[in-house]
Amino acid sequence: MTETQSAPVREAPERAVAAIELSGVEKSYVSHGETVAAVRGVDLRIAEGEFFSLLGPSGCGKTTTMRMIAGFEDPTAGAVYLHGSDVTGVPANKRDVNMVFQSYALFPHMNVFENVAFGLRRKGVPKDEIRSRVGAMLGVVDLAGREKRRPAELSGGQQQRVALARALVNRPRALLLDEPLGALDLKLRQLMQVELKRIQREVGITFVYVTHDQSEALTMSDRIAVMNDGVIEQLGTPREIYERPATRFVAGFIGTSNLLGGEVAGAGERAVLAGGPDERIEVPLRDGAAVAVGERLELTVRPEKIGIGLDRPDEGLCRVRGTVTEVVYLGTSTNYNVTTAAGADVVVFLQNATSADDIAVRGDDVWLSWDPRHSYAIHPDA
Amino acid sequence: MAAKSGRLAPYLMILPSGLWLLAFFAIPLVLMVSLSLQTGNLVDGFQQTFHWRNYVDGLDTYGDKFVRSLWYGLLATGACIALAYPAAYWIAFHGGRHKSTYLFLLLLPYFVSFVLRTVSWKLVLTDNGPILGPLRDHGIVPDDFHILDTATAVVSGLTYNFLPFMVLPIYVALERVDHRVVEAAYDLYASRLHAFTKVILPLSLPGVFAGVIMTFVPISADYVNAEVLGGPQNTMIGNVIQSEYFGNSAYPVASALSFTLMAILLIGIFVYARTLGTKDVLEAAGR
Known part of the structure; x- marks a missing residue:
């Protein structure tokens, strides 16, 4: 285990044994004579009791990764560890993890009680214990009294909770959830997000949550792995992922992000980018990243971090000139679309906290400003 | 106007088949009921006499043929399930991209006429045919061993002829089983055996x-297989009805026998549906 612990895993909490560990996991399929790589080398350690999300667009390999943890797929290369023991090649019915399927996959011919009792019956748990455990679990998911209903007689949200109870009643070492809220409407989805988080705290089981919905992942997760094209682009807490996107993909996939680029005019602790007259763009260089003068560099700034005004901003702030192309009033906030003098399109979110009037209107020449600490450099190769 | 024609549309759609059923099913059925209660003969004509004895006599005389028909029906239906289920299962779960090809291959023989297929079985099963001939020559079976003219031949023929009506409904049902539900069973610690059962x-x-209903009913009423593959000791009720009708021109007796068979099958199906067709049975099977 010590060997795998020293593997280059970012931000993994210091623990002796990870609940789930993937080491160099790859998965490729042969389709129509062509080899297609679904997962191209994933290393991660998920801690006991953690709410961990695999986030990415469809086809990024997140579901395949989860199915390898569940035991439905065998990795082409690499190994899967559950609580320190190598389970690579162990079939799903011998793994102490349970899954909540995207479409719930409830047994349509069984009532709620039998659905939830299925796993316990297979494990040969005594009848009395099955009755009490199923009853207690149905209480946790707020479905007491509906034992005799068939899945078809339940609403989407109730089916979802049956699926959750059916998995959790087995007290698995980890629970895998494959886009479990995808079929619910927005209101119910938000309700279930809070509910899921509560249940996870209550049962204290490691949750691995697969989703393409960034707000879902940000709301619930302790940590998120953003996946794209079969690899993890960034792994970190929701705050780190949102505030400090490591790659252009993460910046674009999570929330709205503005990308500004330019030639490096000066480099040190901060890179200074060449801009128009009286403009100033600088970005901190973190983690010992080095750039050379003349190189092209891009940086990201979140729309809510940018200020907008008609007057020249204070010294010490980054400042860029631009023209307002669109103003969208959204009640609590106003969105400004600005095209900079260099030709980049920038979005600015401004809270309507004090002023009831718009700061600028379409066609106005404005100054954009932000604190350099809120911008992050993205290297062209990232 | 639009609303009115919209309301009429469903009735208009069912009208052609409704008229068809009325003309060629309902009316003949009533005529047959009436015929089954008549007396007379072809020369003197038949009179409506409400002669219920046609039914009683029919059952008295041919009771053993009824029993044999139902027995053969049960055997052949059972054999159909035994053959069809694994085949349908394999095609549905392991057929991959060629599912329709395999189904087509399975159905290919049934593009040939029913009678021709049965006659070809006779050629295959005959004493000096391609199966028994070599077996006899090598002394593997005794010279007095026959397949034709036995119950085995008739039940085999029935099984073969009605197999697709069992394969197709089972295949459709298996094809509709959500693979994720099966995965969920494995996820919940089910062995392969338990995931299946x-x-x-x-x-x-x-x-x-559905397959049982679609095979048992026509098999029990069949007469071609017993006629071609069976001997005098394998006569089914279908053969009796056929010979009473076309051979003896005893129309009332043939009609009464037909209705007796129909009643037996309807009652049988009803009881079967009530006991096995409910969701409680499915639930019990899943426990």
């Missing part, structure tokens, strides 16, 4: 149920 089998039972 607790999930796949119960979910495919409606297909078996």
